[in-house]
Each structure stands twice: as structure tokens, then as C-alpha cells.
Amino acid sequence: MNSLQNVRKLKENGVEIYFEKENIWTFDMRGELLITIMSSLAQEESRSISENTTWGKRKQFAEGKPSVGYSAFLGYDKDFKINEEQAKIVKLIYKLFLGGRSFYSITKELEKRGIKSPSGKDKWYISTVRSILTNEKYCGDALIQKEYTADFLDKTRRKNTGEIPQYYVEEHHEAIIPPDLFDFVQSEIKRREQNGKHSGVSIFANKIKCGCCGGWYGAKVWHSTDKYRRVIYRCNKKYAHKGKPCSTRHLTECEIKQIFVKALNSLVEVKENVITELRSLIDGVCQTGELLEEHDRVEQELGVLVERLETLIRENARVAQDQTAYLKQENEIRALYVEKQGHLEQLDEQITEKESKRNALESMIQVVCGINEEQVAFDEEIWGGLLDHIVVKEDGQVIVVFKGEIEVGVDG
Numbered sequence: 479m480n481s482l483q484n485v486r487k488l489k490e491n492g493v494e495i496y497f498e499k500e501n502i503w504t505f506d507m508r509g510e511l512l513i514t515i516m517s518s519l520a521q522e523e524s525r526s527i528s529e530n531t532t533w534g535k536r537k538q539f540a541e542g543k544p545s546v547g548y549s550a551f552l553g554y555d556k557d558f559k560i561n562e563e564q565a566k567i568v569k570l571i572y573k574l575f576l577g578g579r580s581f582y583s584i585t586k587e588l589e590k591r592g593i594k595s596p597s598g599k600d601k602w603y604i605s606t607v608r609s610i611l612t613n614e615k616y617c618g619d620a621l622i623q624k625e626y627t628a629d630f631l632d633k634t635r636r637k638n639t640g641e642i643p644q645y646y647v648e649e650h651h652e653a654i655i656p657p658d659l660f661d662f663v664q665s666e667i668k669r670r671e672q673n674g675k676h677s678g679v680s681i682f683a684n685k686i687k688c689g690c691c692g693g694w695y696g697a698k699v700w701h702s703t704d705k706y707r708r709v710i711y712r713c714n715k716k717y718a719h720k721g722k723p724c725s726t727r728h729l730t731e732c733e734i735k736q737i738f739v740k741a742l743n744s745l746v747e748v749k750e751n752v753i754t755e756l757r758s759l760i761d762g763v764c765q766t767g768e769l770l771e772e773h774d775r776v777e778q779e780l781g782v783l784v785e786r787l788e789t790l791i792r793e794n795a796r797v798a799q800d801q802t803a804y805l806k807q808e809n810e811i812r813a814l815y816v817e818k819q820g821h822l823e824q825l826d827e828q829i830t831e832k833e834s835k836r837n838a839l840e841s842m843i844q845v846v847c848g849i850n851e852e853q854v855a856f857d858e859e860i861w862g863g864l865l866d867h868i869v870v871k872e873d874g875q876v877i878v879v880f881k882g883e884i885e886v887g888v889d890g
Contacts, residue, residue, distance in 0.1 A: 552596040552610060558651035565654045567593055571610050572655055572663060577862035578681035581607045611667065614646075617660035618653030621646050662841050665834035681858060682734055688713035689871040690724040698728075713870075726870045735856035738865065741878035741886040743852050745864075756843050756882050764836035766829050773825045776818055783815045842881045 488495060496503055553568040555561050567588075574584045585602035588595075595602050614621050655663075686695035693715035701707045712728035729737075745752055790811065794804050845863040869877040876888045 551615075553616065553654050554651075558615075560652055560654060568610060568616060568654050571607060572659065573859060575611055575663060576666070577858045578683070578685065580683075581611075583680075611663055614660070615651075616653065616655045617657040618651055619646065619648050619657075620650040658837065658840065662837040665837055669834070681861060682711060682731065684867075685865060686711055686729065686734070686868045686870060688715070688724055688726050689869050689877075690726045691715050691719065693718075693724075695729070695870070725872045727874060729870065734868070737868065737876050737888050738861060738878060739856055740888050741880075742849070742860065742864070744886050744888075745846070745880065745884070746849055746852060749846060749849070752884060753843055753846055755884070756839050756846070759882055760836055760839050764832050764839065766832050769825055769829050769832070773822065773829065776822045776825065780815065780818050780822065783811055783818065787811045787815070838881050 494503060553561060553564045570593075571584055571588070574587055575581075579587065581604040584607045585604060588602045588607075589600065592600075593602075594600065595606060610616070653660075680697055683696070684694050687693070688695065691713065693713050695711040696714040697709050697711055699707065699709055708730070710728045710730055711734065713724045713726055716724045716726075787808065790804070790808060793799070842864055845860060849860070864880050866879045866881045866883070869879065871877065874889075878886045878888060880886070
């Protein structure tokens with residue numbers, strides 16, 4: 479009815495409108511009535527067109543035929559054909575993330591390299607990087623109806639949180655990122671969020687732990703205003719404790735790289751044993767078979783409880799019963815349902831944790847298999863793919879903890 483409201487505002491200010499096609503003058507007594515009727519008809523026609531279009535699209539979605547906005551969809555052209563040049567940027571973003579970079583750090587690296595954003599701008603946003611790292615289309619799948627049109631008049635779009643059905647189509651198109659690697663990135667995003675803020679401005683952030691207090695090492699600048707300026711890493715809580723400060727030593731970036739390369743070479747020397755141990759870990763602690771069986775059993779028990787509750791409610795509505803006994807029975811069933819539901823959520827978490835660990839270990843096996851000779855130079859991708867964290871001991875010794883809880887000691 480916006481057009482009618484505008485006509486009324488103009489009329490209040492002494493402005494008359496003439497609709498030539500309909501031969502209507504707005505100052506005419508019958509003018510507003512005719513405009514009201516025509517506006518209502520136009521609105522109804524718009525609603526009908528919108529509903530028909532929406533129905534057609536949703537029918538298409540249900541058949542597994544998603545549509546995508548190509549104008550700003552980095553990596554793909556129309557019909558999900560891979561754009562090789564853009565795909566290199568997508569792969570770079572995933573590589574930087576697995577190398578330990580945060581979303582913010584990745585934006586700065588892309589801007590530094592002069593790489594344009596999906597919209598062709600020089601500036602990259604954290605939300606853009608996060609979207610690329612979490613978009614299932616990059617692993618060849620498609621989640622349909624993430625958003626929907628809430629108002630057919632102003633075309634307001636809203637995030638779909640269950641208001642309408644969503645459809646997930648696997649292997650819908652050619653993947654830019656292998657599915658296993660995509661899943662690993664999702665688990666890594668979740669891990670970082672659970673562990674708190676991940677600065678990632680440096681690949682060494684939140685990777686080195688103080689063996690004295692358990693705090694993380696952070697970058698500190700010495701002689702920031704003169705020619706002796708240098709960056710070192712030391713415990714962020716070194717002077718936070720009353721009494722004496724942490725006695726663990728600081729490390730330079732060069733020392734950190736040397737420590738990692740030395741530990742990596744020790745790992746490569748027993749490469750086959752490491753791979754065997756990692757596969758043994760996968761077989762031993764990452765199996766989800768029993769958990770999945772228990773998950774199915776609990777789901778069935780929940781189904782039985784729901785049926786019992788529905789039967790109880792129907793019987794109470796059909797035949798008058800002792801309400802005290804009825805409410806007692808109903809509350810018992812509901813309490814049991816809540817208990818089973820809580821157990822089901824715990825099983826979901828355990829299954830997800832084991833699958834995440836499996837992905838991490840399998841990713842580590844792939845990286846270790848790719849190392850065929852002694853490393854003489856620091857490799858950022860191997861650092862991100864293999865390292866869990868480093869512990870600096872009070873006596874100067876450094877423990878390099880690889881993913882899979884494999885520890886290698888390096889003398890300081």
C-alpha cells in the first residue's frame with residue numbers, strides 16, 4: 479500500500495496526481511477509492527507471482543537442483559564450472575588457515591598480495607574469509623535454502639533457522655577442496671572457538687606454552703624505536719604472578735623454526751613407526767561403531783517414550799481419569815525423555831570428538847607420508863598440519879608435541 483500512502487501525503491500538501499491510463503485524478507472524490515482498489519489488486523497479484531515463483535524454486539530445491547549467486551561466488555562460474563584462477567585463491571585461503579592464520583590475518587595477507595575480494599574490492603573482510611572456509615559448496619556439496627524471502631513486498635531476506643525445509647545435496651558438483659580437508663577445517667574452526675580467542679596474527683600465536691605456569695607465549699618487541707629492534711616470544715604471564723616471574727626462557731622466531739625442523743627430522747627418522755602408531759591410534763581411540771549403535775538404541779528408546787506420552791494424552795482426552803495419577807505418569811515419562819535426550823546429546827559430542835580426532839590424525843598421516851627426506855628449511859604448511867603445540871621447560875628443554883600426542887624433546 480506504499481503507493482496509496484504516497485498519494486495521500488502528496489494530497490495533504492496540495493499536490494494532485496493524474497493517472498493517464500486509468501483516467502484518475504487524485505483530488506476527485508472517487509479517485510482514492512479507485513486507487514485503493516487498484517493498489518489492493520496489484521498487491522494481490524504481486525503476492526500470487528511471489529508464491530508461484532517460490533513454489534517453483536522450492537520444488538526445484540527438493541529435486542536437488544540448487545541455484546547460486548554467481549556474481550560474488552569465488553572459485554566457480556555458472557553451472558558450477560571451476561574457475562581455475564579463482565580456485566587458486568580459495569586453496570590459498572584454506573592453506574593459510576591450516577598454517578595457523580586467523581581470519582583477520584588471512585584478510586591482511588590477501589590484501590598484502592594484492593588479491594581482489596569476490597566483489598572485486600581491494601579490502602577483504604573477516605566475514606568473507608569465514609564464509610569461504612565454511613561454505614560446503616567448496617567440497618562439492620550444496621545446502622539449499624540457507625535463507626528465504628520473509629516479505630514478498632519489500633523482499634526482506636532472513637536466515638533460515640527451521641522456518642522452511644533445507645536440503646543437503648552431496649557430490650553435486652566438482653570440488654575445489656577435498657571433502658576430508660574441508661571437514662578437518664570445520665573441526666579446526668570449532669576447536670579454535672572452544673579454546674578461546676585465536677589471534678593468529680603470527681603462525682606462532684597460541685602454539686608455544688610455558689612449562690612453568692601453563693600460559694601461552696606471545697610476541698614482544700624489544701628496542702622498538704632503534705636499530706636493535708627485534709621480536710621475541712615469551713610467556714604472556716611471565717610477570718603476572720606475585721613473587722618471582724616465570725623462569726622459562728624467551729625464543730626468537732629463528733629459534734622456534736630451528737626447534738621445529740630439528741623435531742621434525744627426528745620424526746622423519748622413524749617415519750614408518752610414526753605412521754604405524756598414528757594408524758593404531760585411529761583404530762584404537764577413534765572408532766565410533768559402539769557409540770553409533772548406542773546412539774541408535776537411545777533414539778529408539780526416545781521414540782518409544784514419545785509414543786507412550788502420545789497414547790497417555792489421547793487416553794486422558796478420551797476417557798476421564800484420575801488426574802493425579804495421570805500427571806504423575808506424564809511427569810515420569812517427560813523426566814525420562816529429558817534424561818535420554820541429554821544422553822543422546824552426550825553421545826553426539828563423543829562421536830563428533832572422535833571423528834574430529836580421526837580427521838586430524840589422517841591429515842597428519844598424509845603430511846608425514848609426503849615428507850621423504852630431511853627437512854633443511856622451515857615449512858609453514860607442515861607447521862600448521864603437524865604441530866599441536868610446543869612446551870618450553872624451566873630447564874631450557876623444549877618439547878614439541880605433534881598432533882596425535884607424539885612428543886619429541888629438543889635441547890635448548
